[in-house]
Amino acid sequence: MVRVSQNGRSAWRSVLAAGALLAVTLQGAAAEGVTVKDASGREVRVEDASHIVSIGGAVTEILYALGLEKRIVAIDITSLYPPRAMAEKPNVGYMRALSPEGVLGLNPSLVLATEGSGPKEAIAVLQSAKVPFVLVPDPYSGEGIIEKLNLIAKVTGEEAKGACLAARVRSDLDAVAALRKRIDKPVKVLFVLSFVNGRAMVAGRNTAADGIIKLAGGVNAISEYEGYKPINDESVIAANPDFVLAMNRGPESLTAEAVFANAAFSATAASAHKAFVSMDGLYLLGFGPRTARAARDLAAALYPELHADKLPSETTGGAAQDCP
């Protein structure tokens, strides 16, 4: 029998303290653990962020930017930046076709997945697993990038670095906002996701393409529907875009010739100047740390007369690693 005395209680307290200290030394970086509210609205408790499965191009990009690449145990196939990630990390496949076993089999201590990961069933399984699963929000706006950054910094216990990176991104975004102010007449941009056999799949509202067009000071030529949908030929003429924007996917990419050879596209304002812009997919649509630069590049293509300047992060010449 244990007699609880004044003495005994303090002994217990010191045992607890020693245990906590031990836990801290074992876990390393993320010591105390944090509770965050993720994009699905769940409260998730993260105690150990030492072995991360990173799902989604922007999530991986942010983890690398925070200098946490050593903690990543696996990525998905949309994690195309930095390019070395694909070569050095195991892959869990496509973010919309995840297998819970494939993810959990890597023994992660934390799963970070971008909003939009799927299928639903796999996400439900991952959410009910013991390993904390944090769904990172993916709104298509400048604020959204900061939000993403802050959440990832918080769950990984790198808040100081995160704040520094966020400040950098914010100053870039502010510079892009200043650039937008100088635009007299916004141009209409039509984003073509794919163009198969004369059928164009075009971005409407609430898409990453819509977000980056706005960020670059343009107007999405299609605002009548949400998401990416096949567009009617005549509607292309009615929308009359000043620019056609597409993703650059290497040698198989869509070309200006292919687009403007189409009768409907040939009747648009864009066709008159062969105004066709093609940019790397993740850079353009990722909404990660490089998005302000992508918006600046796009704005430079849309408004050459503005002579878009370098952004603060480019002139001071530092990636986030320079952050204290």
Next chain:
Amino acid sequence: MAELAHPAAARSSRNWRPGAPGATATITVLCIALLLSAVASATVGAAGIPLERLMAAAFGTGADTPLLARDQLVLWSVRLPRILLAAIVGALLGAAGTLMQGLFRNPLADPGLVGVSAGGALAAAAAIVFGDRLLHATGWRPPFELLPVAAFVGSLIATVILYRIATREGRTSVATFLLAGLALGALAMAGVGLLVFMADDRQLRDITFWTLGSLTGATWPKVASLAPIVLALVVAMPFMARSLDLLVLGEAEAFHMGIAVERLKRYAIVAVAAATGAAVSISGVIGFVGIIVPHLLRLVIGPGHRLLLPSSMLFGAILLMIADTFARTVAAPAELPIGILTALIGAPFFLSLLLRQRGVFGL
């Protein structure tokens, strides 16, 4: 028995029954209806050209302004090829359905049912997923679009496989053809499922929308590429019509009445494959036209193929042209997949037909 599916044909070799309209009247009415729906369809579109400007664009009157040039381009390069393409695809689907039902002496036969369309869909999905990579890896620059050619070839291959399975010692078993078709269709759709699994986001959207069918992206070259197949069908039809009528009596009976039954089957299968393959290659999978059109027509003009075949081409053209007019306007600027529309209208309609005729077909 299925052989007695159309008792009226057995009763009369002249394909006429009391109360049914005559052949000339039927064809004339259908032609006028086709023309009217084409004109009506030409007046609407997402580009929104008012009627008086449309007249100017059509007949080239009025000042030579940029607006007129735009209107003319919309009308002549976008809207008209699309209307014509809808008519041609509708005619092909109507003819394929009628031929298939005549051949199988089964009012439920449909090219979509026996895996011909599914074969086309599988090849098209493969072209979407692997096409770019393949062309890039081999450095091959084909002088044509890969997808429609792949879909056409896929439909033909599916038909050839089916035909081989169903033919033994020179005789083609219609029942085996139908059953093997169901299995082959399921297999092809499993293949499409596998490709869907492998596809990325962009390809997935392309496959999904392609399998729902659409006529957007219509061009004059596409119209021109389908025209020979329509013409060939029109020419071949009169030769097949009488044989198909006699086939209703049964294969042995038709044979004894001097019909080269095996040759008829071969020709009919080639015609169905070519018509379906061509339609699928241009428009994706559009269901229910092939099954609804002959059904409706038989109710009005009777089951004789001499009149039924050309009528089903005309009526298929009318139906698809009207459906496509909705497909390209109701959801503008987006495009409502026409396959959704035809199934949405076609399936309940078909069910109501079945309910009313339960006794007639002995179903």
